[in-house]
Amino acid sequence: MSMRSPLGRVRGLGSAKEGTGHWWAQRVTAIALIPLTLWFAAGLLSVIGAEHGAAIAWIGSPVTAVLLVLLLATGFYHAQLGLQVVLEDYVHHEGAKIAALLCVKFACLLLGAAAVFGVLKIAFQG
Amino acid sequence: MGKRPLSPHLQIYRPQITSVLSILHRFTGIALALGTLHLVFWILAAAQGPEAFAAVQAFSDSWVGQLLMLGWTAALFYHLANGVRHLVWDAGFGFAPSQVSISGGITLIVAATLTLLAWLIGTGQLGMSL
Numbered sequence: 612m613s614m615r616s617p618l619g620r621v622r623g624l625g626s627a628k629e630g631t632g633h634w635w636a637q638r639v640t641a642i643a644l645i646p647l648t649l650w651f652a653a654g655l656l657s658v659i660g661a662e663h664g665a666a667i668a669w670i671g672s673p674v675t676a677v678l679l680v681l682l683l684a685t686g687f688y689h690a691q692l693g694l695q696v697v698l699e700d701y702v703h704h705e706g707a708k709i710a711a712l713l714c715v716k717f718a719c720l721l722l723g724a725a726a727v728f729g730v731l732k733i734a735f736q737g
Numbered sequence: 738m739g740k741r742p743l744s745p746h747l748q749i750y751r752p753q754i755t756s757v758l759s760i761l762h763r764f765t766g767i768a769l770a771l772g773t774l775h776l777v778f779w780i781l782a783a784a785q786g787p788e789a790f791a792a793v794q795a796f797s798d799s800w801v802g803q804l805l806m807l808g809w810t811a812a813l814f815y816h817l818a819n820g821v822r823h824l825v826w827d828a829g830f831g832f833a834p835s836q837v838s839i840s841g842g843i844t845l846i847v848a849a850t851l852t853l854l855a856w857l858i859g860t861g862q863l864g865m866s867l
């Protein structure tokens with residue numbers, strides 16, 4: 612016999628009220644990050660210590676620019692989801708927890724947006 | 738609090754390969770998130786122009802910068818390798834105690850090898866470039 616109400620079972624969202632959404636998004640971004648970070652590490656090695664001209668030629672090339680934007684979006688989304696779990700584990704005061712979560716989420720969004728802007732600026736106007 | 742089960746008391750448990758690798762995943766995740774600051778500055782400086790780019794490059798080339806980059810590379814490859822280990826668990830494989838220790842060992846070897854390889858290539862020691 613289930614202790615859950617029929618409505619609760621139909622919604623399937625459990626006590627966290629969001630089902631497996633957070634967990635699943637962390638896995639999907641993790642899988643996407645495997646090829647993206649390996650590609651990025653190899654690419655960085657090809658421009659390490661390079662002059663400004665060579666660096667922006669790499670960043671601004673179509674394939675690099677697109678993959679970099681994907682890496683930044685996926686990476687910051689994954690980091691934000693992961694840091695949320697860390698904060699939820701250690702910060703127990705409700706107000707402080709919400710404040711810390713907002714700081715982390717806004718910071719990730721800001722950094723991600725700024726970096727994407729940088730990549731697009733290089734790609735479109737050098 | 739009543740009779741709820743308690744999680745293990747860290748203070749009285751002897752660290753084991755499994756517990757150390759587990760906390761390392763969290764630690765490297767946080768370190769990677771902090772390290773993105775440098776990546777963002779690098780991209781923005783490149784977008785800004787040669788002077789700004791040279792300033793960030795000078796920091797990267799300093800010993801502090803190099804040390805941070807070495808730590809970031811190691812953190813990335815560890816988190817990547819152990820992340821794959823996590824995903825294999827999520828798929829339902831590798832839970833036997835012996836398998837958990839073996840996959841932990843493989844994770845460490847893969848992470849150390851990739852870190853070493855990246856630095857040998859990056860510093861030109863292998864005489865090859867990508």
Ligand code: HEM
Nearest residue numbers: 641644645648690693694696763766767769770817820823
């Ligand atoms: C390279 C590819 C990556 C893979 C395969 C990966 C995989 C994972 C997985 C599977 C988890 C969940 C672990 C758990 O259930 O406890 C996780 C957590 C996390 N990841 Fe990643 N990750 C990657 C890259 C990154 C990057 C680039 C960052 C930061 C910018 C990051 C930051 C984090 C953080 C903060 C956590 C939370 C740690 C915790 O809850 O203890 N990860 N990662």
